Amino acid sequence: MSTDVTAAASTVQLTNTTRWYGNVVAVNDITMTLGPGVTGLLGPNGAGKSTLLHMISGFLEPSRGTVTIGGTAPWRNPGIFRTVGLVPERDSVYAFLTAREFVVASAKLHRLPDPKAAAERALEMVELIDAADRTIDTYSKGMRQRAKVAAALVHDPQVLLLDEPFNGMDPRQRLHMMDLLRGLGRAGRVILFSSHILEEVERLADTVQVVVAGRLAASGDYRTIRRLMTNRPHVFVVRTTNDRALAQALIGSPAVQGVTLTGAGLEVHAGDHGTFTRQLARASRDAGVGLREVIPADESLESVFAYLVGA
Amino acid sequence: MFNPTIARITLRALLGRKRAFLLALPAAVLLILTIALKAAHGASPTWPGEMLGRVGFSALLPLTALIVGTSVLGSEIDDSSILHLLATPVPRESVIATKAFIATVVTVLFAAVPEFVAGIIAAGSVGKLAVGLGLGAVVASTVYSAVFVLISTVSKHPVTYALAYVAIWEDLVTNLVTGAKYLSAEQYALGVANSIAKNDALDAHLTATTALILAVIASGAALAFAANRLRSFRLTGDA
Secondary structure, eight states: OHHHHHHHHTOEEEEEEEEEETTEEEEEEEEEEEOSEEEEEEOOTTSSHHHHHHHHTTSSOOSEEEEEETTBOOTTOGGGGGTEEEEOSSOOOOTTSBHHHHHHHHHHHTTOSSHHHHHHHHHHHTTOSTTTTSBGGGSOHHHHHHHHHHHHHTTOOSEEEESSTTTTOOHHHHHHHHHHHHHHHHTTOEEEEEESOHHHHHHHOSEEEEEETTEEEEEEEHHHHHHHHHTSOEEEEEEESOHHHHHHHHHTSTTEEEEEEETTEEEEEESOHHHHHHHHHHHHHHTTOOEEEEEETTOSHHHHHHHHHHO | OOOHHHHHHHHHHHHSTTHHHHHHHHHHHHHHHHHHHHHHHTTOSSHHHHIIIIIIIIIIHHHHHHHHHHHHTHHHHHTTTTHHHHTSOOOHHHHHHHHHHHHHHHHIIIIIHHHHHHHHHHHSSSSHHHHHHHHHHHHHHHHHHHHHHHHHHHOSOHHHHHHHIIIIIIIIIHHHOGGGGGGOHHHHHHHHHHHHHOOTTSOOOSOHHHHHHHHHHHHHHHHHHHHHHHHTOOOOSOO
């Protein structure tokens, strides 16, 4: 019963949220509900992820639509930070403070009953105890990131928002941060982090919200989205000794949806990645055509996103 | 209202990094000038008022207050480190009040105290001149700090706007347009200074009471507006 109540009190709800700057629409009519667990906000750079996070944390008002946390709008409402912790993307911290001073200051600003103990607990969570008495300007980017996370966690918030938290972290720090966030998610906290790296989101998030060009392109369980991504048509550019002959052979294959003859070679639209790549070698051998080059034309993340927008 | 945690961080940011030297520079110039004039003119009745009124109140004071007032908040807004204060439930009035208080204290230290000391040097004793100049400077420090903190919340380029305000409004308009004296930190300071020092060379247009009341209203209004602006602090930039 009590967990239900706290869960409801920390639900992040966006309803038709839109934000524009002049003529540019940064976030376009996004509706989503974030509950307990880890949610990944995935999208290419400039997709509107930060704008979304800024609106959720009350540092930007929606141009249209609403944002609420536990039913309360965060804009012009510092009180929400009693339940919310924010790890901003910008690396600017009070670099002349030690991490301990920085996190204790954060605890005092939250008026915690025992700021020192709260700070120790937070520093321990991010594994920064050993370096806690060094000033932050001596830190690596990953350590600064952890100091920021400790400051955001010091009041044990129900909702934790992180903007590109893994930037600048080495693989070990990344794993540790993932474990930490996963643990918090399991403990019933609402964790939302943004990332432009598919792999990070895949490894950490229970739910994924894919944002492309300001719109919510896909949403849900990461496996569903992964399937959407792998089942999409793949485009390959194939250069051979005899493009026309191979085109003829390929068009008969069920794995191929279309073939175009271009100056740079054959552009092949394949429905299924695996089947096509297996069949290509056989088809070219049977047709007596030599393969010079096979280039997947759309393997970049951007093209995956572009496909999802179209889907 | 006053938040000791914010005060401590603000003071460390302000007085760390060699900035204290920069702040002490205008004060040092004022004191050297005073000593030089004292040596040249002795106890002439006019130069202390003109020199400490004009150079002190319209150059040293606004300049020092400008450096301090735009640093306490403006530089943190500029590099977004203010987020670490704002991502907490601290009331925004409290952030503004604390920042303005620290700015005032530091400006008093680096501008009002030197004014007072220069007054002692000029008059040769701790008399009405020194006390008047010192208290006038405290009034100006308070008003300027409030205004510069406000400018920091309004503009991304607080130093430019603060300089324009001092050069155009305080140094030009208030000398040309009579009504403008009611909205001038320098005139408030001169009004208070003159009522104590009774020195005609202090070019005052206001009585002490009017000056004090207006100073309180101006500072209060500036701070209230600044707190309101800070409540709407926006993070923009990269989408």
